[in-house]
Amino acid sequence: MHATVNSSITPQLGLYKLLRALSLAMDYNRNGLMRHHQRVALICSYLAEEMQLEPNTLPQLYCSAVIHDAGTSTFSEKADLEKFETIKPWQHCERGYRLLNTMPVLAPLAETILHHHDRWDGQNPSGLAGNAIPLHSRIIFLADRVDVLAQQPGGILDNREDIVRRINNHSGTMFDPELVNAFNRAARKESLWLDLTSQFIDSILDSRLSTCPAVTGQEEIIGVSEIFAEIIDSKSPFTHRHSRLVANTAALLAGKAGFTSRERKNMYVAGLLHDLGKLSIPEEILEKPSGLDKREYNAIKQHTYITYQILNMIDGFEEITRWAAYHHEKLNGEGYPFHLTAADLPTGSRIMAVADIFSALAEDRPYRRGLPRPQVAEIMNRMVKSNSIDGEIVEILMDNYREAEMLKDELAAQ
Numbered sequence: 177m178h179a180t181v182n183s184s185i186t187p188q189l190g191l192y193k194l195l196r197a198l199s200l201a202m203d204y205n206r207n208g209l210m211r212h213h214q215r216v217a218l219i220c221s222y223l224a225e226e227m228q229l230e231p232n233t234l235p236q237l238y239c240s241a242v243i244h245d246a247g248t249s250t251f252s253e254k255a256d257l258e259k260f261e262t263i264k265p266w267q268h269c270e271r272g273y274r275l276l277n278t279m280p281v282l283a284p285l286a287e288t289i290l291h292h293h294d295r296w297d298g299q300n301p302s303g304l305a306g307n308a309i310p311l312h313s314r315i316i317f318l319a320d321r322v323d324v325l326a327q328q329p330g331g332i333l334d335n336r337e338d339i340v341r342r343i344n345n346h347s348g349t350m351f352d353p354e355l356v357n358a359f360n361r362a363a364r365k366e367s368l369w370l371d372l373t374s375q376f377i378d379s380i381l382d383s384r385l386s387t388c389p390a391v392t393g394q395e396e397i398i399g400v401s402e403i404f405a406e407i408i409d410s411k412s413p414f415t416h417r418h419s420r421l422v423a424n425t426a427a428l429l430a431g432k433a434g435f436t437s438r439e440r441k442n443m444y445v446a447g448l449l450h451d452l453g454k455l456s457i458p459e460e461i462l463e464k465p466s467g468l469d470k471r472e473y474n475a476i477k478q479h480t481y482i483t484y485q486i487l488n489m490i491d492g493f494e495e496i497t498r499w500a501a502y503h504h505e506k507l508n509g510e511g512y513p514f515h516l517t518a519a520d521l522p523t524g525s526r527i528m529a530v531a532d533i534f535s536a537l538a539e540d541r542p543y544r545r546g547l548p549r550p551q552v553a554e555i556m557n558r559m560v561k562s563n564s565i566d567g568e569i570v571e572i573l574m575d576n577y578r579e580a581e582m583l584k585d586e587l588a589a590q
């Protein structure tokens with residue numbers, strides 16, 4: 177058995193574009209998709225223009241802006257950050273800092289993320305004040321608070337004066353006074369406010385932030401995906417390490433099925449990101465052990481749709497998108513969300529479905545221990561009989577069960 181699709185991750189993909197697409201998944205809250213990270217990047221671009229920042233420093237600013245709240249993945253934490261005067265912003269700064277620091281490709285952004293809620297007048301756990309706070313952190317902090325204020329009801333141009341007044345009230349205390357001056361100049365432009373609330377924000381970002389030449393290759397894509405797997409899994413103790421186990425299991429099965437090394441790496445990336453859309457689901461639904469009502473199950477069903485739409489935006493991710501996002505489709509056409517059938521489901525997608533089911537059954541959950549092999553085999557065989565999943569892939573898993581279990585044990589020990 178061998179994968180027939182043959183495409184690769186394009187090495188020309190910009191890091192900023194990759195982060196911008198993936199961070200959309202972090203932008204869901206109770207009101208739906210808020211595009212907070214993109215809007216903060218947009219405001220940063222206006223501030224950078226007014227401050228005449230060196231063009232070669234901009235890619236790093238935009239990459240940081242578009243991922244600044246990487247340390248937050250629960251709806252309840254996000255709700256706190258949506259208040260102008262946040263109560264406890266430090267935790268997510270430190271978590272984001274630690275997270276990004278684990279990956280060489282994102283480590284240069286970590287310092288900016290650590291300080292992105294630091295006040296200009298000090299009193300920060302970091303101990304920094306004034307110009308000692310990294311400039312990019314100061315810019316993102318101001319842009320972030322402007323975006324929070326811009327969420328109030330009413331027309332954005334009608335609210336402009338009020339937003340400007342509130343930001344100026346905190347000049348020299350919360351915010352760098354020079355930066356507030358730059359903001360005041362930018363705020364005179366109606367386009368800033370209209371861009372912020374525009375339906376066309378994607379193309380606006382494309383043209384305004386075109387100075388981002390950072391390129392990235394397959395190893396860097398893996399690094400970024402590992403960070404996102406961490407963000408997805410940290411949303412709930414129920415999904416702790418799930419993405420990484422699925423990724424490792426899927427890569428293992430792909431190898432046994434004869435996939436090339438490049439395809440195995442793509443499979444690993446697809447596994448890391450397969451549940452990206454889960455960031456759009458409230459924790460209390462994800463954490464319900466069983467007995468979901470219809471409304472809750474409908475909420476669950478949107479997660480693979482969102483995984484699909486976000487990954488599909490990324491150049492060179494065509495294969496990864498199909499392998500990642502079809503993991504709840506079934507050969508008999510009874511899966512979701514596309515109701516694909518056997519003819520539409522490539523081997524990679526079938527592997528992902530089996531890897532996901534194995535992981536979900538074999539993992540320990542807070543409310544139960546992982547199931548032993550005989551029970552996993554029984555459940556899977558039933559699914560093969562009903563033509564839900566591919567029997568050949570299940571056979572590969574069963575032939576290599578000890579190896580798959582070792583992956584699980586290794587991850588559980590970390």
Ligand SMILES: [Fe+2]
Pocket residue numbers: 244245257265268292293320
């Ligand atoms: Fe934040």
Ligand SMILES: [Fe+2]
Pocket residue numbers: 212244245257320
């Ligand atoms: Fe934020």
Ligand SMILES: [Fe+2]
Pocket residue numbers: 450451479480503504532
């Ligand atoms: Fe899933």
